[in-house]
Amino acid sequence: MTDIPLNGIANGTVARPRRDIGLKRRYAAERRFRIYGVLAISVGIVFLAVMLVTIIGKGYTAFWQTTATLPITFDANVIDPENKRATDPNVLITANYPKLAENALMAKLGINPDDKVAARKLKGFLSDGARAQLRTMVTDDPSIIGTTRNVEILVAANIDSAFKGQIDLSVDESRRKVSDQQVTWMKQLAAEGSLAEHFNKGLFTFGASSRPETSGMGVAIIGSFYMMVIVLLLALPIGVAASIYLEEFAKKSRLTDLIEVNINNLAAVPSIVFGLLGLSVFINFLGLPRSAALVGGLVLTLMTLPTIIIATRAALAAVPPSIRSAALGLGASKMQMVFQHILPLAAPGILTGTIIGLARALGETAPLLLIGMVAFVADRPATPLEPSTALPVQIYMWANEAERAFVERMSGAIIILLIFLMAMNITAIVLRRRFERRW
Amino acid sequence: MSLMLVFAAVLAIGAVAFFVGRQRALVQDDGKVKPHSRAHYHGWWAFLLATMPALLLLIVWGVGSNVYLQEHIKSQLPMQTADSPIASEKLAASLTTSLANGLRRLDPQTAANPPASFAELQPQLAARGVALAPDTQDYMIPIAVDANRMQDRLSLIGAILILAVSIGGATLGVSHVQVRARARNNVEKLVLWGLLGASTIAILTTIGIILSLLFQTINFFERVPLTNFFFGTVWDPRFAAAGSGGSEGQFGLIPLLAGTLYIALVAMLVAVPVGLMSAVYMAEYASPRVRAVVKPALELLAGIPTIVYGIFALVTLGPFLRDLSAALAGGTGFIQAQSVFTAGLVMGVMLIPVVSSLSDDIITAVPRAMRDGSLGLGATRSETIKRVILPAALPGIVGAILLTASRAIGETMIVVLAAGVAANLTANPFEAMTTITVKIVNQLTGDLEFNSPQTLVAFALGITLFALTLVMNIFALYIVRKYREQYE
Known part of the structure; x- marks a missing residue:
């Protein structure tokens, strides 16, 4: 019984060196090939992931919408100054409803109603959709005139973006769409709790609109x-x-x-x-x-x-x-x-x-x-x-x-x-x- | 009586016929003679006899009376002269038709004796929510009233005829019920015809596509010479707003075709290697666990609509590549936000699952014996794939690639959003080019006059696209089919 029976050198015979069939090279090629396959699959998966992440990242905020809850006084003097609504139904259709919302907002912010400069700045704060919203409330139930109700009103798209923190407020005021004054008001209202984000029902119910906040699918x-x-x-x-x-x-x-x-x-x-x-x-x-x-x-x-x-x-x-x-x-x-x-x-x-x-x-x-x-x-x-x-x-x-x-x-x-x-x-x-x- | 009501009545008669027929068959079966068909087949036969001829008549009558009415209106209209406010007889007839439809909304009294002038009539109609073109003329009012009267008469006669046919059919069907009557065979024969009819829809669709494209294309080539379209190198259709009659434009196909093929080429350069390698890996290497995760993921990638890819290219990838190239070049970027490269890249990714699922089928169809033989001779897996499986699957893969290329050529939304609308002729992949599909969309959206070359060119482009993809598809399907037979 020998200790090293298979070792040719010990037996004195010279082993022929194994013919080089490039095994190392071939295995390397095999590994490379496998890696290509993994890479190819990863390309697809990574792209899918990047696409989904960017779209979701851009879009998830759309499911929330900023609204201002304002105590709106349905003032007969604004809706129907000439008191003709009993005879002319068009009065209730054409009345100046945005004014109601503006008045309520001014009262809330403590702005003097005669301050024309502030009033102009306030114009872009609430959505124009307030007109249709308040009009529907009044035409559905005309007895609402003269009372005060808490109404949730959409704010304009720019204010919504600013409130969600999507507008860079460090940029110079003239180069962004929201003025400093509006930001101050926004913060004031938010602190009082009347400006808040709610689930965006409008996204699922509204039709086409030229204003982002009132457009939906x-x-x-x-x-x-x-x-x-x-x-x-x-x-x-x-x-x-x-x-x-x-x-x-x-x-x-x-x-x-x-x-x-x-x-x-x-x-x-x-x-x-x-x-x-x-x-x-x-x-x-x-x-x-x-x-x-x-x-x-x-x-x-x-x-x-x-x-x-x-x-x-x-x-x-x-x-x-x-x-x-x-x-x-x-x-x-x-x-x-x-x-x-x-x-x-x-x-x-x-x-x-x-x-x-x-x-x-x-x-x-x-x-x-x-x-x-x-x-x-x-x-x-x-x-x-x-x-x-x-x-x-x-x-x-x-x-x-x-x-x-x-x-x-x-x-x-x-x-x-x-x-x-x-x-x-x-x-x-x-x-x-x-x-x-x-x- | 409206057609919908007649339709419902015919169905009701059919339902009655069904129950009566079935009941009769049940009653007749006294157990002495073996009935040929089960009772409900008798019911169905009665139902079919009651409804089918009647519904056929309903369709014929509905279409026929409409055509007749149009002709009637046209024959009553006075000749249109050059100075009359309405350009064509067709327009006058359609105005009268909509006037007649509008009158139907008024209460019957007013509709029968409307005010003689359109100025008086219009506010009444507007109050009912009917908006009519202001150039409706006074003389159309009596014609419209007459047309409405005639329509009422026609639909009454039609309703009586149809109901008579339906009742007749039902009686015939019920009277057919006998113990040895071959109701099942009759019903099955009709069902078979129905099945055959359904399968010809595919042919009808193709004929519809070819005819509609061809018709409008011939219309187009009557205005623009053939050579200008196929060999023109300038695409500048000009704008033809509704009513302007259309201005001269140049309709050169070459820049669009070049853009289409260039973008498709970039897409294929991305999709073919990646898709093929994924398919190979999935078929030959992946463990069942990996397969179970990756395959559905790739299927989801295939399920994402192309508009989402297009938007990703437009909103994210395009600006990113532009900024990246700007950072690399220092200053202005050499990649435009909308470019051949961006569109091709995104389209390529969209096509990865297409290539991989098509080639996966083909690779797995290569017989096991060939694989085992190669492995048994000592080849590594990659060598087996490269030297045995891929060559064996080559015809199929070529077919798959051709099918994918035809998808790339016909793809619309990605290029509409990511490739741009400028019809450039350039070799630089980082510039914007446009494609046939983009121009079809451009020419047909918006308020264009239909009969102008600007609109009709879309159909010429469409038939070019159809022919291009048709040749590729048929060739590819032929190869794939032939290849499949080889190993079956």
């Missing part, structure tokens, strides 16, 4: 909702019917081949082309109204159909032939087999595809721009035939505004849109995991 949410309902009602049944025909009934022929190529191609046609289609067919040829959610819904339906068809066909094809044979063997007709056995088993897959298609339709902007949904719509649409906008289009419109406060709202709207989309996508992923069946 109420119209856009309703418009998007209408469109999603239309897409769901049209694209799902048509898509499923088409897939059933192609997957279960169609014999291989020229026609079905053509349909197949068509569907695959339609899925890859740029979305803006569907906008052109909608403009010339639905609006110019069929005479449907511009900017209407109905037209948007139809365009998005055509766009979503291929996605749903492709997903549904995959889901139908995944149902094993044994189920088909069993159904047929028990005497079901082919139609009964499809509708009573295959379709229920394929439902989760169809649902997943539909949700993903809907999510894509919800985020789609380009075709909607062409059918006139870039519109200034202040009133909420009551039907899908009335002008409306859509969530992503609203974001686009805010992106074209210069004011800082609009950027904040835009980012807030993106957050809402992303929450909707994430919810839909995650539902789809979960559904797929949950019901994915290996036969």
Whole structure:
């Protein structure tokens, strides 16, 4: 028994040196390759993270809005100085409501009502939305005139930004949008507790407005909702019917081949082309109204159909032939087999595809721009035939505004849109995991 | 009787037919003879007979009576002369139509005998919230009243006809009910036709796209010569406000095409290596745990709408790159806030998940045996990937890249926000260029006159874009399909 039996040198024979096959080099290449892969994935993830963080960072403040709670005296002398409201209903519409709010603010701040200079500076403090707000209060209940109520009034966008600390107050006064005097008043009111941030309901209810503080995505949410309902009602049944025909009934022929190529191609046609289609067919040829959610819904339906068809066909094809044979063997007709056995088993897959298609339709902007949904719509649409906008289009419109406060709202709207989309996508992923069946 | 009401009535008749038919079938089944179809098929057959022909007639009647009414109005309008305030017969007819619609809002008495002058009528209509164009003429009022009367007559006749057809169908359907009647076969045959009809929608959409684009494009080329569009190097459409009749402009495709391809190229330079490497890593290296986290994350990246990417480029990345380049160069930056580079970079990131999911499918489709063979011969994993898997998957990957490139060419929102609107012809990636899609959006948003070359050019651009992507898609789909068959 030797101690070193395998050592060639000890045995006196010269071991041939192992042929250099570059193992070191090859392993290094292997490691490099792996690192490239990790890097590539990180690029995507890091970008996603940076994008989300910057958008959320810019937008989360949009969910709060500064309001001033003021004891407003509905002074009959201001609203109706000539006392004609009993005979002329227009008096209550055209009255000088901002004056009421201004008076209340002056009283609160202890400014002499005759101080014209201070009064002028005060003009930009409260939002112009106060006019409509107070007008609605009075026209809803004229008996309010002569009483004093505490009313929450939106402050102007600049004051809102300043109050949230987004305006650099160390800059010279002439180069920022808020004057020192306004800042002093702002602090005074805040100290008294009448100026405070509240949850921004207006972001979800207001329509378009030229003032950031009174603009919201109420119209856009309703418009998007209408469109999603239309897409769901049209694209799902048509898509499923088409897939059933192609997957279960169609014999291989020229026609079905053509349909197949068509569907695959339609899925890859740029979305803006569907906008052109909608403009010339639905609006110019069929005479449907511009900017209407109905037209948007139809365009998005055509766009979503291929996605749903492709997903549904995959889901139908995944149902094993044994189920088909069993159904047929028990005497079901082919139609009964499809509708009573295959379709229920394929439902989760169809649902997943539909949700993903809907999510894509919800985020789609380009075709909607062409059918006139870039519109200034202040009133909420009551039907899908009335002008409306859509969530992503609203974001686009805010992106074209210069004011800082609009950027904040835009980012807030993106957050809402992303929450909707994430919810839909995650539902789809979960559904797929949950019901994915290996036969 | 309005069409909606008729529609509801037809459905109600159908529902009655369904229940009567089913009941009749149930009653007839005395257990002696085996019925051919189950009872509800008899019900459905009666329902279909009651509703389908009637609804078809409803659509035909609705469209037909509208067309007839328009012709009727047109025939009654006096000839438009050159000095009349309304430019065309079409406009006069549409004014009369909206006047007729407005009259419907008034109470029946006034609507039947409206004041003879539009000046008197307008405040009454305005009080009901009907806003009419001020150049509506007095002579249109009697025509509108007449049109409304005729419309009432037409819809009454139509309603009676449709309901008669519906009731007739229902009776026929119910009378068909017999123990050995083949109701199921009838119903299934109709359903099959319905399914076939649904599947032709895809073809109809394509035909619709091609026809609508072609029609307007021909319209455009009647005003602007073909060569000026395809070989023009200057894009300067000028502005045609509504009513101005349109002024001369230059519509050169070249700068737009160059911008489109340049931005797409930058995007592909980002997306292809990164997307392909991620797909390779995910398919060959990643442990199931990593896969379970990263794959959904990439899917979320794919689920983010392009407008969000565009806004990120516009608000964050563009200004950041400009300031960064300014800091590097000391002074003014060499990267503009809106540039080919910014747009391409962001679009590239948007395309990463597209490339990676397409190539992931293709890489995993390479047969296990080829991988095992290579590993068994002593190749490292990366060598297997580089020398065996990627070459085997190459046709599929080329197809995937082509599909991605077609996405990049057709992408709109990112370039609208991040690439700029100036139609430059430059090789410097840090300057702004514009694309076909941006110009389509630009030309078609805002208050433009529809029949001017400024608007119609959007359709010529659209058909160029469609043709470009169509060729790429079909070629790519052909390659991918062929490749898939190879390993099946």
